[in-house]
Amino acid sequence: MSAASIDVALPRLLSGISQPGMVQLDRHLDVHGPLPAPARLDGATLVELAERSQLRGRGGARFPAATKMRAVRASRGHAIVVANGCESEPMSRKDALLLEELPHLVLDGAALAARAVGAERVIVAYEGPNHDSRLSLEHALKQRRSAGIDSVAFELFAAAETFLTGQETSLVSQINGGLPRPSFIPPRPTQRGVRRRPTLVQNVETLAHLALIARHGADWYSGLGTETEPGSTLVTVLGAVNAPGVYEIECGTALEPLFAAAGGVRGAIAGLLIGGYFGSWLPAAVASELELSDASLARHNAALGCGVVVVLPSGACPVAETVRVAIYLATETANQCGPCVHGSAAIARTLHGIAEGTAAASALADLGRWTSILPGRGACHLPDGLAHFVSTALRTFPAAFDDHARHGPCEACSAPALLHIPPPSKKLR
Amino acid sequence: MKLRVNPINCHAHGLCAELLPEWIRLDEWGYPIINPDRIPRELEAHARRAADACPTLALLLTRD
Numbered sequence: 001m002s003a004a005s006i007d008v009a010l011p012r013l014l015s016g017i018s019q020p021g022m023v024q025l026d027r028h029l030d031v032h033g034p035l036p037a038p039a040r041l042d043g044a045t046l047v048e049l050a051e052r053s054q055l056r057g058r059g060g061a062r063f064p065a066a067t068k069m070r071a072v073r074a075s076r077g078h079a080i081v082v083a084n085g086c087e088s089e090p091m092s093r094k095d096a097l098l099l100e101e102l103p104h105l106v107l108d109g110a111a112l113a114a115r116a117v118g119a120e121r122v123i124v125a126y127e128g129p130n131h132d133s134r135l136s137l138e139h140a141l142k143q144r145r146s147a148g149i150d151s152v153a154f155e156l157f158a159a160a161e162t163f164l165t166g167q168e169t170s171l172v173s174q175i176n177g178g179l180p181r182p183s184f185i186p187p188r189p190t191q192r193g194v195r196r197r198p199t200l201v202q203n204v205e206t207l208a209h210l211a212l213i214a215r216h217g218a219d220w221y222s223g224l225g226t227e228t229e230p231g232s233t234l235v236t237v238l239g240a241v242n243a244p245g246v247y248e249i250e251c252g253t254a255l256e257p258l259f260a261a262a263g264g265v266r267g268a269i270a271g272l273l274i275g276g277y278f279g280s281w282l283p284a285a286v287a288s289e290l291e292l293s294d295a296s297l298a299r300h301n302a303a304l305g306c307g308v309v310v311v312l313p314s315g316a317c318p319v320a321e322t323v324r325v326a327i328y329l330a331t332e333t334a335n336q337c338g339p340c341v342h343g344s345a346a347i348a349r350t351l352h353g354i355a356e357g358t359a360a361a362s363a364l365a366d367l368g369r370w371t372s373i374l375p376g377r378g379a380c381h382l383p384d385g386l387a388h389f390v391s392t393a394l395r396t397f398p399a400a401f402d403d404h405a406r407h408g409p410c411e412a413c414s415a416p417a418l419l420h421i422p423p424p425s426k427k428l429r
Numbered sequence: 430m431k432l433r434v435n436p437i438n439c440h441a442h443g444l445c446a447e448l449l450p451e452w453i454r455l456d457e458w459g460y461p462i463i464n465p466d467r468i469p470r471e472l473e474a475h476a477r478r479a480a481d482a483c484p485t486l487a488l489l490l491t492r493d
Contacts, residue, residue, distance in 0.1 A: 184435045337436035342458040373456055376465075379437050 009224050011248045012232050013208050017101055022136045025143040028104040034149070035108055036214055038115060046116040047073070050210060052218035054230055058094075059084060059166065059203035060278060060306040062294070065210070068200060071190035072117040075198035079119040081152075082175065082194060083110040085126040085133060085204040086159045086166030089276040090328075090420045091308045094234040094246045098204050099126055099133035103140035107154065109207025112214050114152045117200050121153050124204075125171055128158035161422070163277075163332035167380050168201045170334070181334040182380035205234055225251035229293055233304070237262040239311035239418055240269055252293035258309065259287075268314040271396055273419070275305030277325050278385030281318070281396040301392065310419065317412035319404045321419045322393040323348075323355045328421045329386045339377040343370050344386050351390065354401060357408025364405065367394060431491050432463050432476055438487035445488050448479040467493065 016023040016031045023031075041049075051066035072079050083106060087095035098106050110122045126133040137156055144150050159165045160180040169183040172193045193199025202210075209231065213221050222230035229251040235258065238244045242263030249258055255272075259265050269284045274292075280302035282290070290296060297303050312318060330348035333340050347370050353359030360366075371387040371394075378384070394401055404410065432452060434445075441459035451472060452464045468476050480488045 184437050338439060338441050338458060338460040339436060339456065342460075343456075373462060377434075377436055377460070377462070379435075 010232060010250065012212055012224075013098070013102065013105065013205070013234065014246075014248045016105070022100065022139065023102055023104065025104055025140070025147060028102075032105070032108075032212070033215060035112065035211070038151075041115075041214060043073075043116045043118055046112055046210075046214060049213055049218050050116070053209075053213050053221040054228070055206065055209055055213065055221075056229075057203050058205035058209070058233065058307065059168075060089070060276075062303070062305075065202065065206055068190055068202070069113070069116045071188070072198045072200045075191050077197045079114075079117040079198045079200060080194045081110055081114045081117065081119045081122045082157075082171065082189075082199060082201040083107075083113075083122060083124040083204050083207055084166055084168070084171060084201050085124060086171060087127060087306075088161075088163050088166045089278075089306045089308060090163075090422050091236060091238055091276050091310060092306050093236045094307055095204050096130060096133060097246045098208055098234075099130070100136045102208065103136045104144070105208040105211050106204045107137075107140060107144065107150075108211035108214075109204075109209070110154070110202075111150055111152050112210050113200055113202055113207055117198070119152065119200070121155070123155050123157050123175060123194065125157040125159050125166075125175070127161050127165060129161050134158070163329065163422075164334055164380060164382065170380070171201060172199060179334075181336055182378075184379050226293055226295075228295070233292075233307060235292070235304075235307040235309055237309045237311070239273075240266045240313035241311055242266055249292065252291055252296070254291050255287050255309075258292070259311075265311060266313070269311050270314045270316060271312045271318060273308070273310040273312065274302045276308035276310075277329060277389060277419075278381065279303070279305050279308065279392075280388060281322075281392040283396050284312075284314075312418065315412060316415060316418050317400070317410055318393060318397040319355050319400050319410075320413040320415075321417065322390065322397075323351045324417055324421050325419050326351050326386060326390055329382065329389070331424070333382060334380070337378040337383070339374060340383040343374045343377075343383055346370055347374075347386065347390055354405045355409060355413065357404060357406065359405055364394070364401070367391075430468050430473060430476065431465065431493055432468060432480070433489045433491050434461055434463060435487045435489060436460075438485045439483075440485050440487075442484050444482045444484065445479045448482055449475050452476065453479070461488075 055065040056062040165180045189199040272282045327348045330344035371391040374383040374387040446453045446455045480490045
């Protein structure tokens, strides 16, 4: 794979964007053409297309889209589709970009998903305070109504601004009038979700891919990427690069061409964060060998998750960055599950003690124990994500943690934060 | 059969770990850590008793 392949074959999703702002309907149709009519592409064929494309969810869990669609089709009752644009991961920008600039691609995909599961209603969810997303979606829906291109009914839903807002069952809970809290599974939303109906919740990027797969087919989609991970994917690159932003990459591509697309790495780097706040810290040394494929990332105990790649400059303090995120995640617990409430608080408190140089001698051993017993013990994966984020930090930057535990804050601790921490929300929990 | 806990309903009463220490231990906050493997036949009756004894009905016996 080379930098050239990025230029030649991409962009796909982002190809409509020629200037800042929303891609209007006429331009969208010029670039991509109309959607295939139901007579030419029915629901069952769409599911097969998603299957043959090996399309997987882009919200973070990377669950096969076709499997979810089949589960909804197999459930009794009138299905509903939820297009999930709640980008609660603080470092990710891709979903907001899709909603703001490419709403027609997302709405196409949502209409197709409805066709795939036999739904007549689609709910498009975005993070409430993200006003630009709402404006674009409203404008796009108006254009589509004038053009008469949809046979499904769309409605918009303003979700809460919390870290767990976009978690599948938490979003369903909100749409049903409840709080943004995950629920215990089963039942899955595919069995009983919005208004107790079978509900297909799909990330907006997944839907945008579906919009192109429906037009061009599975073979076209698989013309990029690897055998087990075909296609392209959106990645948010931040930190020590010259042009941070959202990039569309070939699945499985090496980091180097991605960094090149992002204007190159700026100066020496201390490490990488792959997958956002549920992701993994990795040492800088792996950057040259790492590919953004499940297989390569799994070898490093990592996953692409929601597609966030942060380059930590050598001037930043990994301890301070880790502590801030751990405290943030611990405060974003939905306060439902004991292991999460107590475990995440204990982890955050102890990490803070290490950063301040005031922790007990047992601190590192305590962290090791807590991060190993937390995964799998909440209704959602917040404890798993926090535990993984912290344990990979401890493994990647052992000297820095040891140094802080002994001597307290370093000079870089007071530098401005690189990893964004949203202000405390007036949370409904 | 396997044992699973609904962590939202679990309020750390701890009865399960007393009734089935072979399969369930408690973390330092009193919440159960359950062996995820299939329960051996000789423990099945005890597992059922533990699930029935849970005051919040949070301990679930599942068919794999």
